[in-house]
Amino acid sequence: MSDLSTSTPEGEASFGDYIALFKPRVMSLVVFTAFVGLMVAPVSVHPMVAFTSILFIAVGAGASGALNMWWDADIDMVMKRTQSRPIPAGRVQPGEALQLGIWLSVISVGMLGLAANIPAAGLLAFTIFFYAVVYTMWLKRWTPQNIVIGGAAGAFPPMVGWVAATGSVSLEAILMFAVIFFWTPPHFWALALFVKTDYAKAGVPMLTVTHGRKETRKQILIYTLILAPVAVGLGFTSIGGPVYLTAAVIMNVIFILGGWKIFKRDEATTEADNHAAERKFFKFSIAYLFLHFTALLVEKGLAAYGLGGWA
Amino acid sequence: MKTEHEIHKRRLGRNVGVGILLAGFVAVVFGLTMAKVTGVGLKDRFEPQRAINQIGIGG
Numbered sequence: 581m582s583d584l585s586t587s588t589p590e591g592e593a594s595f596g597d598y599i600a601l602f603k604p605r606v607m608s609l610v611v612f613t614a615f616v617g618l619m620v621a622p623v624s625v626h627p628m629v630a631f632t633s634i635l636f637i638a639v640g641a642g643a644s645g646a647l648n649m650w651w652d653a654d655i656d657m658v659m660k661r662t663q664s665r666p667i668p669a670g671r672v673q674p675g676e677a678l679q680l681g682i683w684l685s686v687i688s689v690g691m692l693g694l695a696a697n698i699p700a701a702g703l704l705a706f707t708i709f710f711y712a713v714v715y716t717m718w719l720k721r722w723t724p725q726n727i728v729i730g731g732a733a734g735a736f737p738p739m740v741g742w743v744a745a746t747g748s749v750s751l752e753a754i755l756m757f758a759v760i761f762f763w764t765p766p767h768f769w770a771l772a773l774f775v776k777t778d779y780a781k782a783g784v785p786m787l788t789v790t791h792g793r794k795e796t797r798k799q800i801l802i803y804t805l806i807l808a809p810v811a812v813g814l815g816f817t818s819i820g821g822p823v824y825l826t827a828a829v830i831m832n833v834i835f836i837l838g839g840w841k842i843f844k845r846d847e848a849t850t851e852a853d854n855h856a857a858e859r860k861f862f863k864f865s866i867a868y869l870f871l872h873f874t875a876l877l878v879e880k881g882l883a884a885y886g887l888g889g890w891a
Numbered sequence: 892m893k894t895e896h897e898i899h900k901r902r903l904g905r906n907v908g909v910g911i912l913l914a915g916f917v918a919v920v921f922g923l924t925m926a927k928v929t930g931v932g933l934k935d936r937f938e939p940q941r942a943i944n945q946i947g948i949g950g
Contacts, residue, residue: 592897592902594901594905595909626930627926628922628923631922632923726949784940812902
């Protein structure tokens with residue numbers, strides 16, 4: 581009993597604290613997009629191989645989340661929104677998060693290689709490296725383009741899913757990547773416009789802080805304009821079809837109109853209605869991504885009845 | 892005593908959680924192995940009769 585008297589409940593991590601290191605909300609997006617990437621591939625995959633592949637893509641994403649929390653513990657401690665995370669709150673030691681991140685990265689890459697193929701495992705390893713090292717360690721604190729570059733890490737999962745099924749990258753996989761890549765900046769910058777996070781205090785060069793809110797609004801509109809042809813273009817590939825194309829055209833028109841509305845607003849109007857347009861745009865952006873990938877699944881499902889796709 | 896009880900509770904939760912994860916990992920590896928051995932890569936599976944036919948031995 582003597583060892584117990586030296587530790588306090590605050591310093592004792594619960595199982596949930598370790599799970600929180602993996603950023604479960606980010607993981608859910610990874611699972612969904614990787615699942616779609618794997619399912620829409622033009623090959624049949626054994627259900628157990630598909631399940632194991634997606635499981636370890638998710639574990640890899642969680643591992644990179646733990647590495648991110650380990651490295652960012654100092655700024656998480658400064659910002660109000662992140663102060664209650666397991667490391668800044670003192671419930672998990674930084675070294676534990678590092679160990680967990682490294683070992684789960686190794687296990688996830690190894691298991692994906694065994695379950696699917698080596699190219700998929702290599703791509704997952706690169707994704708983890710990109711998020712944990714390129715984004716978290718190098719670019720996040722250095723450039724206001726951090727969100728754009730970080731978006732690439734979140735865009736890889738459907739590509740990894742596709743490669744797990746087919747063994748190689750194709751136009752379809754690249755376009756699925758591009759949809760998430762160009763979607764990320766407007767999604768996060770809209771959030772940055774209405775959530776007052778103390779990035780400046782933490783020394784993170786957020787676009788809203790470095791270039792101002794007016795420029796952020798302009799960038800949101802620009803990215804919705806770049807995103808539209810990419811998202812609609814995916815509809816003309818082998819995994820697209822009339823259902824996807826219709827959904828993509830409608831959603832991109834709404835997204836561009838939302839971006840235009842945000843661009844035209846001034847700060848006084850925004851303050852007056854408590855960022856209503858920005859909040860609406862952010863909420864829609866989540867539905868936007870979800871529905872695009874769901875539409876791809878619908879095309880695949882319809883194909884089983886001879887209805888989906890362009891054939 | 893209440894503090895110690897809380898610590899015990901958290902440790903138990905951690906141990907049970909890790910135990911479930913390990914059991915799950917074993918189940919996944921077992922399931923994957925069965926899938927690989929029985930279903931995937933049938934064309935690569937060694938079939939004595941086909942080998943005999945290809946090589947042209949045995950009659």
